[in-house]
Structure formats: structure tokens, C-alpha cells
Amino acid sequence: MVTVTVWNEYRHEKEDDEVAAVYPDGIHATIAEGLREAGYDVQTATLDEPEHGLTESVLDDTDVLAWWGHKAHDEVEDAIVDRVVDRVRDGMGLLVLHSGHYSKPFKRLMGTTCSLKWRESGEKERVWVVEPGHPIADGLPESFEVPRAEMYGERFDIPAPDDLVFTSWFEGGEVFRSGCCYTRGKGRVFYFRPGHETYPIYEQEEVRTVLDNAVAWAAPGDGPAPYFGNAEPIEDLD
Amino acid sequence: MVTVTVWNEYRHEKEDDEVAAVYPDGIHATIAEGLREAGYDVQTATLDEPEHGLTESVLDDTDVLAWWGHKAHDEVEDAIVDRVVDRVRDGMGLLVLHSGHYSKPFKRLMGTTCSLKWRESGEKERVWVVEPGHPIADGLPESFEVPRAEMYGERFDIPAPDDLVFTSWFEGGEVFRSGCCYTRGKGRVFYFRPGHETYPIYEQEEVRTVLDNAVAWAAPGDGPAPYFGNAEPIEDLD
Amino acid sequence: MVTVTVWNEYRHEKEDDEVAAVYPDGIHATIAEGLREAGYDVQTATLDEPEHGLTESVLDDTDVLAWWGHKAHDEVEDAIVDRVVDRVRDGMGLLVLHSGHYSKPFKRLMGTTCSLKWRESGEKERVWVVEPGHPIADGLPESFEVPRAEMYGERFDIPAPDDLVFTSWFEGGEVFRSGCCYTRGKGRVFYFRPGHETYPIYEQEEVRTVLDNAVAWAAPGDGPAPYFGNAEPIEDLD
Amino acid sequence: MVTVTVWNEYRHEKEDDEVAAVYPDGIHATIAEGLREAGYDVQTATLDEPEHGLTESVLDDTDVLAWWGHKAHDEVEDAIVDRVVDRVRDGMGLLVLHSGHYSKPFKRLMGTTCSLKWRESGEKERVWVVEPGHPIADGLPESFEVPRAEMYGERFDIPAPDDLVFTSWFEGGEVFRSGCCYTRGKGRVFYFRPGHETYPIYEQEEVRTVLDNAVAWAAPGDGPAPYFGNAEPIEDLD
Numbered sequence: 001m002v003t004v005t006v007w008n009e010y011r012h013e014k015e016d017d018e019v020a021a022v023y024p025d026g027i028h029a030t031i032a033e034g035l036r037e038a039g040y041d042v043q044t045a046t047l048d049e050p051e052h053g054l055t056e057s058v059l060d061d062t063d064v065l066a067w068w069g070h071k072a073h074d075e076v077e078d079a080i081v082d083r084v085v086d087r088v089r090d091g092m093g094l095l096v097l098h099s100g101h102y103s104k105p106f107k108r109l110m111g112t113t114c115s116l117k118w119r120e121s122g123e124k125e126r127v128w129v130v131e132p133g134h135p136i137a138d139g140l141p142e143s144f145e146v147p148r149a150e151m152y153g154e155r156f157d158i159p160a161p162d163d164l165v166f167t168s169w170f171e172g173g174e175v176f177r178s179g180c181c182y183t184r185g186k187g188r189v190f191y192f193r194p195g196h197e198t199y200p201i202y203e204q205e206e207v208r209t210v211l212d213n214a215v216a217w218a219a220p221g222d223g224p225a226p227y228f229g230n231a232e233p234i235e236d237l238d
Numbered sequence: 239m240v241t242v243t244v245w246n247e248y249r250h251e252k253e254d255d256e257v258a259a260v261y262p263d264g265i266h267a268t269i270a271e272g273l274r275e276a277g278y279d280v281q282t283a284t285l286d287e288p289e290h291g292l293t294e295s296v297l298d299d300t301d302v303l304a305w306w307g308h309k310a311h312d313e314v315e316d317a318i319v320d321r322v323v324d325r326v327r328d329g330m331g332l333l334v335l336h337s338g339h340y341s342k343p344f345k346r347l348m349g350t351t352c353s354l355k356w357r358e359s360g361e362k363e364r365v366w367v368v369e370p371g372h373p374i375a376d377g378l379p380e381s382f383e384v385p386r387a388e389m390y391g392e393r394f395d396i397p398a399p400d401d402l403v404f405t406s407w408f409e410g411g412e413v414f415r416s417g418c419c420y421t422r423g424k425g426r427v428f429y430f431r432p433g434h435e436t437y438p439i440y441e442q443e444e445v446r447t448v449l450d451n452a453v454a455w456a457a458p459g460d461g462p463a464p465y466f467g468n469a470e471p472i473e474d475l476d
Numbered sequence: 477m478v479t480v481t482v483w484n485e486y487r488h489e490k491e492d493d494e495v496a497a498v499y500p501d502g503i504h505a506t507i508a509e510g511l512r513e514a515g516y517d518v519q520t521a522t523l524d525e526p527e528h529g530l531t532e533s534v535l536d537d538t539d540v541l542a543w544w545g546h547k548a549h550d551e552v553e554d555a556i557v558d559r560v561v562d563r564v565r566d567g568m569g570l571l572v573l574h575s576g577h578y579s580k581p582f583k584r585l586m587g588t589t590c591s592l593k594w595r596e597s598g599e600k601e602r603v604w605v606v607e608p609g610h611p612i613a614d615g616l617p618e619s620f621e622v623p624r625a626e627m628y629g630e631r632f633d634i635p636a637p638d639d640l641v642f643t644s645w646f647e648g649g650e651v652f653r654s655g656c657c658y659t660r661g662k663g664r665v666f667y668f669r670p671g672h673e674t675y676p677i678y679e680q681e682e683v684r685t686v687l688d689n690a691v692a693w694a695a696p697g698d699g700p701a702p703y704f705g706n707a708e709p710i711e712d713l714d
Numbered sequence: 715m716v717t718v719t720v721w722n723e724y725r726h727e728k729e730d731d732e733v734a735a736v737y738p739d740g741i742h743a744t745i746a747e748g749l750r751e752a753g754y755d756v757q758t759a760t761l762d763e764p765e766h767g768l769t770e771s772v773l774d775d776t777d778v779l780a781w782w783g784h785k786a787h788d789e790v791e792d793a794i795v796d797r798v799v800d801r802v803r804d805g806m807g808l809l810v811l812h813s814g815h816y817s818k819p820f821k822r823l824m825g826t827t828c829s830l831k832w833r834e835s836g837e838k839e840r841v842w843v844v845e846p847g848h849p850i851a852d853g854l855p856e857s858f859e860v861p862r863a864e865m866y867g868e869r870f871d872i873p874a875p876d877d878l879v880f881t882s883w884f885e886g887g888e889v890f891r892s893g894c895c896y897t898r899g900k901g902r903v904f905y906f907r908p909g910h911e912t913y914p915i916y917e918q919e920e921v922r923t924v925l926d927n928a929v930a931w932a933a934p935g936d937g938p939a940p941y942f943g944n945a946e947p948i949e950d951l952d
Contacts, residue, residue, distance in 0.1 A: 089871070091609060108825060109825040111822060111823040111824055113803060113942075115940075115942035117943065117944070117945040118943070118945060119946075119947065119948070121947065126411055126412075128391075128392045128393075128412070128413050129392075129393065129700055129702075130392050130393060130394070130413075130415065131398065132662050132699040132702055133567060133659050133661065133662035133697065134697075134699065135697050135699075137697070137700060138698040139698050140699065140700055141700055142392075142701075142702045151945065153366075154366045154367075154368050154405065155367065155370055155940035160401065160402065160876060162638075162639070162873075162874060163398065167392065167413045167415075168413070169408075169411055169413045170407075171948065172945070172948040173407055173948075174364075174366070174407065175366050175368075175407045175413050177368065177405075182873065183607065183609050183610075183873065183874065185609065186608050186609035187609060220609075221609065221610075221614045222614040222615050223605065223610065223611075223614055223616065224608045224616055225618075226608055226869035226871070227831065228827075228830060229831065230831070230832060231831040231832060231833040231865065231867055233833065233835065233886075234833070234837060234887075323587075327588060327633070329847060346587060347587040348587055349584060349585040349586055349660050350565060350660050350661050351565060351661065351704075353704035353705075354704060355703065355705065355706075356706060356707060357706065357707040357708075357709065359709065359710050361710060367938055367940075369897065370900050370937040370938045370940055371805060371899065371900035371901060371902060371937055372897075372935075372937065375938060376936040376937055377936050378938055380938040380939075380941065389707065392702075393700075393704070395661055395702070397635065397658065398638060398659065400635075400636060400876075400877070409710065410709075420635070421636065421845065421847050421848075422588050423588055423633055424847035426847060459848075459852045460853050461843065461845075461846040461847055461848065461849075461852055461853075461854065462843055462854055462856040464591075464630075464633070464843075464846055464856045466589075466591035466592060466631070467591075467593065467594070468593070468595065469594060469595040469629055469648070469650065470595075471595065472595070472597050472599060472648040472649075602887055602889075604867075604869075604889050605868075605869065606868050606870070607874065608869055618868075630842045630844050630856075630881065631842075631843065631844060631856060636845065636878065639874065640878070643868065643881060645884075645888065645889045646883075649840055649883055650842070650883065651842050651881045651889050653844065653881075
């Protein structure tokens with residue numbers, strides 16, 4: 001069974017009543033609930049736990065790591081970031097959610113600033129499937145609406161995605177590449193835009209379908225572990 | 239100097255007063271005017287000329303071919319389509335404009351249906367630059383508006399572009415990958431969405447900048463002409 | 477269960493004793509045997525059957541079509557090519573094997589000539605995994621040898637693959653992109669180079685692993701069936 | 715005129731007589747000579763200069779930075795790496811040469827380990843053009859040989875290139891993606907494999923053609939400088 005660890009910064013929920021009303025047990029609990037219903041073996045981890053909850057032992061039991069952070073990206077210790085990034089390169093899947101675009105692991109894996117535009121006006125978002133044959137689009141309609149969303153707008157400063165699955169339309173006039181697939185080393189990385197802390201977006205059926213599909217897509221395979229370094233001498237080759 | 243041939247179906251302008259009022263000398267004349275101002279050597283060709291104006295001799299003098307068609311795609315003879323497609327594979331650049339998405343050469347080069355959604359409501363389009371480092375974005379603002387446009391909406395059934403330069407937002411709720419780069423053989427193909435026959439879009443400054451840049455980008459280089467077929471035997475290789 | 481149809485031209489085996497000695501029941505039988513052992517529900521079809529064995533009813537029962545052809549590409553009727561291509565665009569997976577690079581369906585889906593260099597010298601091929609995290613590389617070593625192979629060399633005139641999984645090295649001095657993934661419409665297409673009619677390559681374990689993985693990768697999903705055509709008017713959108 | 719800064723670690727040449735015999739004035743001098751002959755305005759910079767020769771003022775005068783390093787990657791100060799990486803994201807071109815695959819700027823921009831296999835046996839390399847329509851292939855034959863080279867072999871742990879221009883074949887049995895294009899932010903990055911310190915590879919005509927083309931390709935354009943941060947409120951948009 002595929003194992004998932006849902007990581008959450010878990011600060012907004014403890015400091016802001018509006019957020020606590022939407023996600024009383026933390027965003028991670030709501031995300032984890034959806035993934036458990038989808039049949040995954042799910043654990044959670046948060047910033048204020050020792051080693052941010054991402055010990056070697058926890059990561060040993062993690063096929064796919066989902067990451068939600070926003071206001072405390074800088075408090076994530078570099079040693080833990082190194083650990084996460086190394087795991088991805090070795091094959092662990094990584095789902096980067098919404099404001100996680102500015103998280104240290106995502107910026108490290110992308111090599112870019114991952115900057116964008118934003119606006120908190122509670123406007124409507126329409127998520128369009130631009131690649132209906134991609135496994136992350138399974139079971140979705142060709143578009144779905146997030147009734148109230150924080151807007152993220154282009155230019156999103158990322159490398160061109162290996163696969164672009166979703167593009168969002170916003171009421172205020174912006175567009176955004178909102179479902180982006182990458183491979184880094186042996187690991188697969190999926191960025192998914194919807195999911196603000198003040199809206200119950202992670203309870204929305206289509207969003208849960210996307211996360212379910214993304215875990216399946218990002219789960220590690222059984223490909224070769226390449227050898228790096230000095231190759232065998234030529235005389236042994238034939 | 240880079241030579242451009244602007245091809246136009248040239249039927250709407252002769253049959254529809256509304257179109258004739260916007261493009262009295264044909265859409266091709268307006269596009270050609272813009273490219274001449276940009277410094278290119280430009281000729282035009284239209285459907286009802288012999289060989290659709292695309293004789294071998296005309297194509298011998300064509301670095302980049304721009305293609306506008308809409309209501310008479312089926313009247314383009316297959317032999318001329320073969321000729322155009324072969325030229326592209328040999329290095330000729332091809333700009334496919336607006337309703338040219340359904341033209342025979344574009345469908346042949348893409349391998350897909352090139353279908354999409356459309357709506358003629360005169361709504362506003364915002365064209366966002368998603369890849370500001372791409373040469374086709376030179377000299378542009380990060381977005382520009384087409385005040386009244388026919389809407390084209392996703393799913394646009396194309397192969398994932400090699401480079402996605404623009405994405406459009408529409409007032410009615412749709413998005414569209416509106417600037418798409420491909421390589422086919424040695425030739426470069428650029429699809430650009432804006433440009434309906436009932437709006438003076440090809441007179442708009444930003445649109446002219448895009449077409450200028452696209453010609454420069456698509457112009458053939460001096461890369462090797464690969465040999466295909468039986469390779470030299472091994473004994474000759476060392 | 478995923479259903480596979482293995483299509484073979486089936487001419488070499490009947491006309492050439494050397495080929496018949498290697499593939500006495502036809503290349504399709506050997507490929508089908510490997511896929512059955514991998515757990516798929518497999519049927520076969522050949523050129524000389526009515527409708528080349530690819531009736532609508534057979535294709536209704538086909539999740540993934542594997543295609544082997546070489547000397548009789550031109551005898552495949554265009555109506556059947558249309559049918560296969562339409563099915564791929566609607567989601568059917570397609571595996572194109574070895575000399576199938578020149579088949580009508582592959583050329584139609586690629587939009588290029590699909591030309592290459594070749595040499596029949598029985599030389600050694602080394603297939604290198606360049607993308608070890610790709611599902612088609614599951615269970616493989618980081619390289620494997622085909623002891624005697626027909627050489628295919630670059631330039632391979634294809635669109636740049638969406639994913640490049642394998643690159644081959646040949647004794648005589650050539651390289652080749654030998655495992656290439658594409659999406660066309662909702663369908664996934666995988667080109668795999670090894671597999672000449674005079675060598676028992678389809679009995680080789682690593683090759684069977686690749687075909688097994690490729691079927692799993694190319695099998696259709698459950699993504700949305702996009703609507704194409706006139707979109708709903710704006711007034712209905714809000 | 716496009717300005718180029720050629721950066722070299724410049725240690726091998728001072729410490730090793732064999733290297734000094736090949737590159738008496740340093741590898742940077744030979745590379746710079748080739749680029750000056752191609753018509754560029756070229757300056758050089760080396761590790762042991764203050765700020766490694768890459769002051770803000772030098773970078774203000776740099777359209778494209780070429781980077782050669784090998785044994786002292788770790789001595790490059792992080793503050794200078796930050797500076798270089800920020801410049802690339804803002805549009806400066808970067809050519810990463812041979813053993814520069816392990817340089818800090820390249821690893822930071824790729825997000826991967828950039829590991830590979832190597833072997834110093836003085837074997838023959840054949841560089842094949844796999845994308846003959848790419849501007850970096852202008853003026854080249856479809857393949858060329860480097861008579862004696864250090865081998866680099868796959869798996870090369872990089873993100874899949876946006877454009878793969880060259881693939882190398884090695885006498886000993888390996889292949890390598892040896893010409894790889896990326897965009898990071900507004901900047902273009904080109905990795906080019908050939909170029910070991912003990913062989914006069916940077917005097918070879920085809921290699922000089924590649925570097926000439928790569929500078930032209932990587933030179934910054936005039937695309938928009940996107941705004942990042944809080945977007946204008948909705949009420950101002952219409």
C-alpha cells in the first residue's frame with residue numbers, strides 16, 4: 001500500500017480564528033482524511049515537532065510527501081530540507097500544495113524563485129484540464145470551479161513543467177499553470193495550486209480526486225538505481 | 239533578409255461586408271503590412287490563385303510562411319498541403335494564425351485533431367506571457383488585452399507545446415494556450431491564437447510585435463541536413 | 477484487466493526461412509506470449525485478415541495496440557489507419573515497435589517523416605536508461621545489451637519526445653533515442669526500437685519487461701472527454 | 715554587441731604540466747580566443763581573483779557567462795553563486811562546460827545532483843546532432859568526432875532538457891546527453907559536454923562553432939520583467 005505523509009506548517013490554524021473555523025484540526029488533518037478515504041496509508045507531520053516530524057524513520061515509511069506551508073517557510077531547517085530533497089531525488093514523490101510554492105524544498109528542486117502574483121479577494125477560480133489523458137486528470141470533469149479562492153497569477157517563475165495538467169482562470173483577469181508535473185532524479189514532483197487556508201478547498205470533491213490521483217502518479221517505482229562515479233575501464237567492456 | 243509569404247484564404251473579405259470593412263484588402267494585406275514595417279521581405283498568396291499561390295518557386299523564396307484560413311480549409315488541395323508540410327520539415331518556418339488551427343498543414347504537422355471550443359461574443363481577451371525569456375516575448379508587456387475577440391477555449395487538442403509562450407484569459411471563463419512553439423523536422427512552427435476576421439486585431443501593436451518576433455524565431459537556420467537510409471558499413475567506421 | 481491487441485504485418489515469417497526459424501508462429505505470437513505471461517488479456521491481428529484484423533469490434537476490446545510492420549506499410553488501408561489514429565486520440569494506447577517507425581499510424585501521429593539510418597551488421601546494442609524514475613524503466617538494470625541487432629541511428633526524425641526513457645549505443649558508432657513517449661489527444665504512444673525480425677529479441681527478458689511496463693503506462697485512464705465546438709454563451713456562465 | 719565573460723577555475727593549468735602544455739594561458743584564454751574570433755566582446759575571470767572576478771560591475775557587462783570548473787567547485791563562495799544564479803534568473807545566459815556539471819551554479823539551477831559516470835581513457839567520442847533545426851546546431855555536420863576525450867556516461871542526473879541538441883557516443887559503450895538547453899527564470903542555460911583539460915578540445919573547429927552558436931542562443935532578449943507580489947485589486951481591472 002502506498003504510504004503518504006502530509007506535512008503542514010500548522011501555524012495559521014493555531015493563531016487565526018478564521019482559519020481554525022475552517023480547519024479545526026489543521027489543514028493536514030483534512031488532507032489526510034481525504035487521502036485515507038482514497039485508500040492510502042496516511043500519517044501527518046508538522047513544523048513544530050522535533051525535526052519538523054520528518055525524521056529519517058518517518059521518511060523511510062513515506063512513498064509520497066505532501067507539503068503545505070505559508071508563513072514560516074524560513075523556519076524549516078536546512079538539514080531537514082536537504083533530507084527531503086535527497087529523498088525526492090531517490091524516488092520519493094512530492095506534492096507541493098498552494099502556498100508551498102515558496103517552500104524551501106520546492107525552490108531547491110526547481111532552481112527558480114517560484115514567485116507569482118496573488119490577491120485575496122475571495123474570487124472564483126475555474127480549473128481547466130488541459131491534458132485530459134494525464135493520469136492526474138482521471139475521474140475529473142473538463143473543468144471545475146473553486147467558488148472562493150486566493151488568486152495566483154502568471155508569471156509563475158518555474159521551469160516549464162514536464163507535463164502541464166491544469167490551467168486556472170480567475171474572475172479578476174489572471175491565468176495560472178495550476179497543475180505542474182516534474183521529475184527530479186528518480187522522484188516525481190507535482191505542484192497543485194488550489195488550497196487556501198481560509199477556504200474549505202481540501203474538502204471539495206474534485207480537489208480530493210486530484211490529490212488521490214497525484215499520490216498514485218508520484219508514488220515511487222522500481223526503476224534502476226544508477227551508478228555514479230568512475231566507470232569500469234574499457235578493457236572490461238567487451 | 240528573411241522572406242515571408244503571408245497566405246490567406248481570402249474569402250470572408252470578399253463575401254462579407256463586415257469583414258471587408260475591417261480588412262478591405264484582405265487579412266493578408268494587413269498582416270503583410272505589419273511585417274514589412276518590421277523589415278521583412280514580404281509577399282502574399284491566396285487560395286484562389288493557381289496552386290493557391292504556393293508554387294515551388296514561391297516557396298523557394300519563402301523562409302517563413304504565415305497561414306490564415308477559416309471557412310475553406312477543405313478546398314486546399316492535398317498536393318499543396320504535402321508541399322507545404324515537406325518544406326516545413328526541411329526547415330521553412332510556419333506561423334499558424336487563429337482559425338488556422340483547423341488547416342490541413344497544421345493538423346498534419348501536429349498529428350491531432352486540433353479541436354477547441356469557440357464563442358463569438360466579442361468578449362475581452364487578456365494574453366499573458368508565461369515565458370518572458372522566450373524570444374517571441376521580446377518587447378512585450380507581461381500581458382496585453384485584445385478588447386474584442388472570438389473566444390477559443392481549452393481543451394485545445396494539440397500535442398503539448400515544446401514551448402508555451404502565451405496563455406489567454408477570456409471574460410466568459412475560459413483559458414487557452416495561445417502561443418505554442420513546435421519543431422517538426424528542421425522546421426519551426428508557431429501557433430498564435432488572436433486574429434479574428436471581424437476585429438482589427440492584426441493592426442494592434444502587441445500582435446504585430448508577436449508576429450515580428452515569431453518570424454525571426456521561425457526563420458530557418460543552417461543546421462545539418464541529416465542523411466537517412468543505409469548507413470556506412472562498420473568496417474569503414476574506424 | 478488491461479486488454480492488448482498485438483498487430484503484426486506477418487509477411488517476413490511466411491516468406492523468409494531465416495525469419496520463420498526465429499519466429500515460427502509470427503512475431504506477434506512471441507510478443508503476445510510475453511504479454512500474457514505479464515498478466516494481460518492479449519489477442520492478435522495481422523495484415524492479411526479482413527480489415528487487417530482491426531475491426532471496430534476488435535478495437536472496442538483493445539486498451540493498448542502494439543504495432544509491428546516493416547515491408548508492407550503501404551498495404552495498410554487508409555481507412556484502417558484513420559480508425560487506429562482516431563482510437564489513439566480517444567485514449568487507446570499505442571506501442572510502436574522497431575520498423576513500425578515507418579508505419580502509417582505512427583507517421584500520422586507524429587507529423588514528421590520518422591526517417592532514420594539503419595545497418596544490418598548484427599552488431600551489439602546497449603540500451604541505456606536515461607530516465608530511471610519513469611514507469612517504463614521499472615525492474616530494469618541501468619543498461620542492458622541486445623547481443624545482435626539491426627542498427628538504427630540518429631537523426632531520428634521525430635518530434636522531441638515528451639519523455640525520453642532509453643538511448644541506445646551501437647558498436648558501429650551511432651546513438652539512437654530508442655524509448656520515446658508521446659501523448660496525442662487522450663492517448664499515449666510509446667516507440668521502442670529493439671526488435672528485428674531475424675533476432676529473437678522479443679524473447680529477451682529485459683525487452684519483455686519494457687513491453688509489460690509500456691502497456692501499463694499506455695493503458696487508457698478515466699480523464700474527461702472534452703467538449704469541442706460552440707461553447708455555452710457568456711450569459712449562462714455566471 | 716553581445717558581451718561574454720569566460721570564467722575558469724584556472725588551477726589545473728598552474729599545477730599540472732600536462733595541462734599547461736595544452737592550455738598554457740589557461741582554458742579560459744583558449745575559449746575566449748575562439749569567441750573573440752566569432753565576433754563577441756569577451757572578458758575573462760578566474761577563481762583566485764577577488765570575488766572570483768565576478769563583481770557586480772563585471773556581471774553588469776556580461777550578457778553570457780561561460781563556466782569551466784573541476785577540482786575547486788567548493789571554493790566558489792556561496793555569495794558569488796547567489797549572484798550568478800540571480801543574474802541568470804534575470805536573463806543572463808549561462809554556458810556550463812564539461813566538468814562544470816558539478817559546479818554550484820549549475821546544481822542550484824537544475825535542482826538535481828548532476829551526477830554522471832566518467833572514465834579517463836582517452837577514448838573517441840562522436841557527438842551526434844539529434845535536433846538539426848536547433849540554432850545551436852547551425853553550421854555543424856550531422857556528427858563530429860572528438861578524437862580523445864574523457865568519457866561521461868548516462869545516467870546524467872539532470873532534469874529532462876527543454877531541448878536536447880546533442881547526444882554523444884563513446885568507444886567504451888556509453889552514451890551521454892551532451893548538449894542540453896534549459897530556461898530558468900528569464901535566462902537560458904546550455905550545458906555542453908566536450909572539453910577536458912588534457913585535450914585541446916577548445917581549439918577544435920566544431921566545438922568553437924557550438925560555443926559561438928550557444929552564446930547567440932543564450933544572449934538575453936527584451937522580454938517583459940514580470941511583476942511579482944500583490945496584484946492590483948479586482949475593482950481596478952475593468
